[in-house]
Amino acid sequence: xxxxxxxxxxxxxxxxxxxxxxxxxxxxxxxxxxxxxxxxxxxxxxxxxxxxxxxxxxxxxxxxxxxxxxxxxxxxxxxxxxxxxxxxxxxxxxxxxxxxxxxxxxxxxxxxxxxxxxxxxxxxxxxxxxxxxxxxxxxxxxxxxxxxxxxxxxxxxxxxxxxxxxxxxxxxxxxxxxxxxxxxxxxxxxxxxxxxxxxxxxxxxxxxxxxxxxxxxxxxxxxxxxxxxxxxxxxxxxxxxxxxxxxxxxxxxxxxxxxxxxxxxxxxxxxxxxxxxxxxxxxxxxxxxxxxxxxxxxxxxxxxxxxxxxxxxxxxxxxxxxxxxxxxxxxxxxxxxxxxxxxxxxxxxxxxxxxxxxxxxxxxxxxxxxxxxxxxxxxxxxxxxxxxxxxxxxxxxxxxxxxxxxxxxxxxxxxxxxxxxxxxxxxxxxxxxxxxxxxxxxxxxxxxxxxxxxxxxxxxxxxxxxxxxxxxxxxxxxxxxxxxxxxxxxxxxxxxxxxxxxxxxxxxxxxxxxxxxxxxxxxxxxxxxxxxxxxxxxxxxxxxxxxxxxxxxxxxxxxxxxxxxxxxxxxxxxxxxxxxxxxxxxxxxxxxxxxxxxxxxxxxxxxxxxxxxxxxxxxxxxxxxxxxxxxxxxxxxxxxxxxxxxxxxxxxxxxxxxxxxxxxxxxxxxxxxxxxxxxxxxxxxxxxxxxxxxxxxxxxxxxxxxxxxxxxxxxxxxxxxxxxxxxxxxxxxxxxxxxxxxxxxxxxxxxxxxxxxxxxxxxxxxxxxxxxxxxxxxxx
Amino acid sequence: xxxxxxxxxxxxxxxxxxxxxxxxxxxxxxxxxxxxxxxxxxxxxxxxxxxxxxxxxxxxxxxxxxxxxxxxxxxxxxxxxxxxxxxxxxxxxxxxxxxxxxxxxxxxxxxxxxxxxxxxxxxxxxxxxxxxxxxxxxxxxxxxxxxxxxxxxxxxxxxxxxxxxxx
Numbered sequence: 004x005x006x007x008x009x010x011x012x013x014x015x016x017x018x019x020x021x022x023x024x025x026x027x028x029x030x031x032x033x034x035x036x037x038x039x040x041x042x043x044x045x046x047x048x049x050x051x052x053x054x055x056x057x058x059x060x061x062x063x064x065x066x067x068x069x070x071x072x073x074x075x076x077x078x079x080x081x082x083x084x085x086x087x088x089x090x091x092x093x094x095x096x097x098x099x100x101x102x103x104x105x106x107x108x109x110x111x112x113x114x115x116x117x118x119x120x121x122x123x124x125x126x127x128x129x130x131x132x133x134x135x136x137x138x139x140x141x142x143x144x145x146x147x148x149x150x151x152x153x154x155x156x157x158x159x160x161x162x163x164x165x166x167x168x169x170x171x172x173x174x175x176x177x178x179x180x181x182x183x184x185x186x187x188x189x190x191x192x193x194x195x196x197x198x199x200x201x202x203x204x205x206x207x208x209x210x211x212x213x214x215x216x217x218x219x220x221x222x223x224x225x226x227x228x229x230x231x232x233x234x235x236x237x238x239x240x241x242x243x244x245x246x247x248x249x250x251x252x253x254x255x256x257x258x259x260x261x262x263x264x265x266x267x268x269x270x271x272x273x274x275x276x277x278x279x280x281x282x283x284x285x286x287x288x289x290x291x292x293x294x295x296x297x298x299x300x301x302x303x304x305x306x307x308x309x310x311x312x313x314x315x316x317x318x319x320x321x322x323x324x325x326x327x328x329x330x331x332x333x334x335x336x337x338x339x340x341x342x343x344x345x346x347x348x349x350x351x352x353x354x355x356x357x358x359x360x361x362x363x364x365x366x367x368x369x370x371x372x373x374x375x376x377x378x379x380x381x382x383x384x385x386x387x388x389x390x391x392x393x394x395x396x397x398x399x400x401x402x403x404x405x406x407x408x409x410x411x412x413x414x415x416x417x418x419x420x421x422x423x424x425x426x427x428x429x430x431x432x433x434x435x436x437x438x439x440x441x442x443x444x445x446x447x448x449x450x451x452x453x454x455x456x457x458x459x460x461x462x463x464x465x466x467x468x469x470x471x472x473x474x475x476x477x478x479x480x481x482x483x484x485x486x487x488x489x490x491x492x493x494x495x496x497x498x499x500x501x502x503x504x505x506x507x508x509x510x511x512x513x514x515x516x517x518x519x520x521x522x523x524x525x526x527x528x529x530x531x532x533x534x535x536x537x538x539x540x541x542x543x544x545x546x547x548x549x550x551x552x553x554x555x556x557x558x559x560x561x562x563x564x565x566x567x568x569x570x571x572x573x574x575x576x577x578x579x580x581x582x583x584x585x586x587x588x589x590x591x592x593x594x595x596x597x598x599x600x601x602x603x604x605x606x607x608x609x610x611x612x613x614x615x616x617x618x619x620x621x622x623x624x625x626x627x628x629x630x631x632x633x634x635x636x637x638x639x640x641x642x643x644x645x646x647x648x649x650x651x652x653x654x655x656x657x658x659x660x661x662x663x664x665x666x667x668x669x670x671x672x673x674x675x676x677x678x679x680x681x682x683x684x685x686x687x688x689x690x691x692x693x694x695x696x697x698x699x700x701x702x703x704x705x706x707x708x709x710x711x712x713x714x715x716x717x718x719x720x721x722x723x724x725x726x727x728x729x730x731x732x733x734x735x736x737x738x739x740x741x742x743x744x745x746x747x748x749x750x751x752x753x754x755x756x757x758x759x760x761x762x763x764x765x766x767x768x769x770x771x772x773x774x775x776x777x778x779x780x781x782x783x
Numbered sequence: 784x785x786x787x788x789x790x791x792x793x794x795x796x797x798x799x800x801x802x803x804x805x806x807x808x809x810x811x812x813x814x815x816x817x818x819x820x821x822x823x824x825x826x827x828x829x830x831x832x833x834x835x836x837x838x839x840x841x842x843x844x845x846x847x848x849x850x851x852x853x854x855x856x857x858x859x860x861x862x863x864x865x866x867x868x869x870x871x872x873x874x875x876x877x878x879x880x881x882x883x884x885x886x887x888x889x890x891x892x893x894x895x896x897x898x899x900x901x902x903x904x905x906x907x908x909x910x911x912x913x914x915x916x917x918x919x920x921x922x923x924x925x926x927x928x929x930x931x932x933x934x935x936x937x938x939x940x941x942x943x944x945x946x947x948x949x950x
Binding site: 031255 | 812816817820831858862863878914915916919
């Protein structure tokens, strides 16, 4: 028919819906909120990593003029936790890391609140502190959580009683000893990763207010509004409908804003301020230490292959250092545990992943959820095998990579597997095998990632009387562009321009349930719910229109804001001429026609499976898998060990591209984060205290620190995804470190196994290499 | 003890009484409710608090309000025209997908405007140097750089090698 598709439809890149507010400074983030009578909160945090609280005196602080409330764990004895209920809102009798909140103050301004903190006296008795997870795992180590065996647990979490191990994940497939016996080449190495911070520009913040009936409202920049509502209600022993969590634009999340963070203390104070709202915003210093971090890891990797490169056996021991409280650590341990081998067909696998308490900052969710760490180990290790076998690294990955129908390490039959195409495209993008210059090299790495399964989402689409639409769902817009992409889905289904779709901010009183904006799940799960809701709205509209057009609803089409009768194009109605609110229609058709249209969509995964406790086997632990490959070209300065990343190609299987510009933005942004983790970033601790809690000494990449980035999109549609789409938010920072390390090896024969890769480490290795007078074959 | 200061902000004159230790950022956000300027670190390291002081980018979180007595400040709120038309840099950010979470955006846009006012034909390296004091954790900077380059006076996009010889 040649009709133009409505602007902003799937596959196009309309401007983001929130662009105008953000570029004019009008967007109101939680930190910008100002309510009548609002009080400002400050938190007194433990200065020592492990100790007993002998005395805590807040009387002087309470008496200071301008102070409305002071709370301690004594008057607020509640706990929370994303997997294990091990974290007090405010400490009880123990402090477990530098930054553990001991008391909090709400006052008329920040200066008064700070002064009040200085009037609180705490007497602490230091206890021996554990900083090394290897030490902390030992049975004789001091227990950081003596009550671990008695804590309430989420399903699928298996702590080891009497130790600091809060989860042990096991995967057994085939017979790994048999696999090694059959292998021609077996190599074993240990890799480590460092503590990294999300460093989102907007800090954690919340505003809480309790009304006279005891109803609690929390404005929060959380990524998990419904989870937080439930966790707060559960902790306080009140009904869910008594708690309301409201979101707004979020200034970056990356997993750092998952689950309860600033809200518990904010709510604790608000319960004592007689209705006055309380605002708590973390300082940047608090972000580096009191806020969660990426789990540092220690990963032992043992690989067995035949001479022809067939991968027979993989044994891994992965240690996640989860810090003082479990947060989501046990699940990171589990999910990265069952994915640890990478996207390869391996008949014999043995994985033990441990989540261990230490007296350090809390390991939480961070973009990639354990995959950056295991990918670092496996992808570095494969290249070590490739070198030993004399096989090209790209070839070795293609030989063993998964495909449609391959069986995963847990026994899942894989569907929508674009891995090999991403490897080929990344290699092509970097010019693999072309050109050789001294001290320049190319490296490749690939990855896969699961999505949290099961989970569910719901959405409403209100079709307004003028053919515009309003989408109500709880996906959190934190920069990734999800609200724009979801609006495009509504626009596509209703045949209206995307500019006519508005998206409401998450509000647990108004927007229906969504598990959370995590795990790269929103386009798939919320997108499906939104698609169903929009389709439902369309069906309702066509039902109304069919009466007016005197046609069967099945003969109607919706396009460009009009309803057409198939085969009789002259019989058409604009949506705005169809009564959707006023049920009064003047004309030959009579009055009382038409009614409001409210589309409803729900999406869930009824066929998800748990994983066996002993073998980690399960047929559907992940509804979809994401695949990606990155190739890097680097130049090494042989005198000083400096690494210059020249270019990186990053190829991603997204299932179906909803908005190409947003996809590129995600790839570029995550790649920059990967560069930071690989080359610059490390939270340095001394006796549990962060020595570099500022952007001065913790360097995230600036505009001068990122290489040329080549984003590549591969589409391997998923039969259950909306239009075939899967997810994208997390993958691009996982293979970066190994791609660069492999390129460095190609450039100068130096293999670094501990992140970050610093010039100092490369320099030392080059010196040693020279000193050893070893002849390393250079890669061609 | 408060001191009297006079400022022009986005073209409007203000007369205010401020504590000597009040920062310009606190004055803008808390006293004047101009919340477009953000606090990312409070130490002058991230650039989220960037405003223009007599047209040059400065970090308002480490400037005292009394230090800018008698001067002209431009915040992000002052960039668009009174009829709502966006500044070309703002429009370019929208068109090129240079905005994600938006928290660095006000500071980034003002820095870019100041660069283009001073150097209407920057190279890619000029742009990256100019915005190196504005940290962004979301975008990887690529689209921000493209947006700023698209605002070059002659509309030409350079490949980083410098101005074409002969132009």
